[in-house]
Each structure stands twice: as structure tokens, then as C-alpha cells.
Amino acid sequence: RQLVEKRAPERKRSDLNTVVDEALELAMLGRRRSIILERYGPEVLPVVFVDPVQVQQVVLNLARNAVEACQDTDRPTLTIKTWFESDSFSFSVGDNGPGIAPEQMRTLFSAFRSENGTGMGIGLTISRAIVQNHKGELLVDPGGKGHGARFTVRLPIAAEERVANRDS
Numbered sequence: 722r723q724l725v726e727k728r729a730p731e732r733k734r735s736d737l738n739t740v741v742d743e744a745l746e747l748a749m750l751g752r753r754r755s756i757i758l759e760r761y762g763p764e765v766l767p768v769v770f771v772d773p774v775q776v777q778q779v780v781l782n783l784a785r786n787a788v789e790a791c792q793d794t795d796r797p798t799l800t801i802k803t804w805f806e807s808d809s810f811s812f813s814v815g816d817n818g819p820g821i822a823p824e825q826m827r828t829l830f831s832a833f834r835s836e837n838g839t840g841m842g843i844g845l846t847i848s849r850a851i852v853q854n855h856k857g858e859l860l861v862d863p864g865g866k867g868h869g870a871r872f873t874v875r876l877p878i879a880a881e882e883r884v885a886n887r888d889s
Contacts, residue, residue: 730772730854737766737810738803740773744780745801748788756788757796762803762812769810769876775851776876779859782844783814783872790818791869800871808878809857815871820864829861852876 742760749758784799791797800815821829830845852859857876864870 730775732770732772734768735771735773735776737769737771737776737812738762738764740771740776741780741801741803741812744777745784747777748781748784749799752788755797756791757798759798759800761801763805766803766805766810769878771855771876772851776855776874779848779851779874780812780814782848783874786844787814787816787818787869787872791816792818794818809875810878811873811875813871813873815862815864816869818864818869820866820868821861821870822865823863826861826863 745758745760749756780801784801787799788797791799794817796817798817800817801812802815803810803812805811830849849859852874855876857874860873860875862871862873
């Protein structure tokens with residue numbers, strides 16, 4: 722319910738793995754048998770200060786797009802990774818679809834642009850806005866030539882996170 726409520730961002734200490742896994746549960750509803758889910762990353766990550774509902778919305782948007790992109794492959798596969806670096810927390814969502822065509826890259830984050838004809842074309846626009854609101858970046862590897870696309874979200878570590886992780 723919180724995913725669709727209009728509300729101000731509420732940042733709090735969150736476990737990035739839990740945030741990602743809860744969003745994946747929603748994204749995979751009704752698709753468990755048709756999609757192979759590969760999940761990688763450390764079991765424990767330091768806490769991150771984010772709005773968990775907004776980050777879940779990003780994961781949900783990226784996962785749904787990935788599922789859509791690989792649905793016509795022989796073994797549709799969704800690959801999710803989480804990791805921690807000295808200056809950021811990151812997660813990536815990838816698929817084994819055909820990748821993103823070069824001509825689509827120019828308008829990939831434009832509002833109301835949908836390649837599959839079923840969406841509203843605002844998922845990537847909203848996702849990028851959420852990530853930027855968290856002072857992060859949303860990167861895309863378009864794939865192609867036998868590799869699907871991969872979207873990576875990098876969220877910088879704020880000073881309060883360093884203190885919280887040092888004290889925990």
C-alpha cells in the first residue's frame with residue numbers, strides 16, 4: 722500500500738538486502754515458475770539511510786522492466802546483485818533479454834515513452850528521480866550482442882551512515 726501512497730520521503734536506517742528482497746517478492750508475484758531469479762550479494766550489508774518504500778519502488782520498476790525484456794527468451798532470467806563499496810551502496814537489476822537498442826538510449830528516461838505498449842512509460846523517469854533525490858545515480862549498461870540490459874543504482878554513503886555503521 723505504501724508504494725502507491727503520495728507522501729513525503731521518510732528516510733530511515735534500512736537494510737538494503739531486505740529492501741531489495743521485499744520489492745522482488747512483489748515483482749515476482751505470479752511469475753515464479755516462468756522466470757529464473759538469480760540473487761547475489763553479501764548476506765549482511767551496513768545500514769543505509771534511505772526511504773525504503775521509494776527504493777523498493779525503484780527495484781520494482783527495474784525488475785518488472787527486466788522481466789518484460791526477457792520474457793521471450795528460452796530461459797528468462799532476472800539477476801539481482803547488492804554490494805557495498807567504501808563510498809556507496811549499490812544494487813543492480815539485469816536480464817538476459819536482447820538488450821536496449823542504441824536508438825532507444827537517447828530517450829530511455831523520457832516520461833511517457835514505453836517500448837512494450839502496456840506500461841505508462843514513467844517507471845524509469847520516476848526511478849531516476851528517486852535515485853537522484855537520494856543523491857545517487859542510476860546507470861545503464863544497454864547490453865546487446867547476446868547480453869541483456871543491466872541497471873545499477875549507486876547510493877552514496879552519507880556522514881550519518883558512517884557514524885551509525887561505526888557505532889553498530
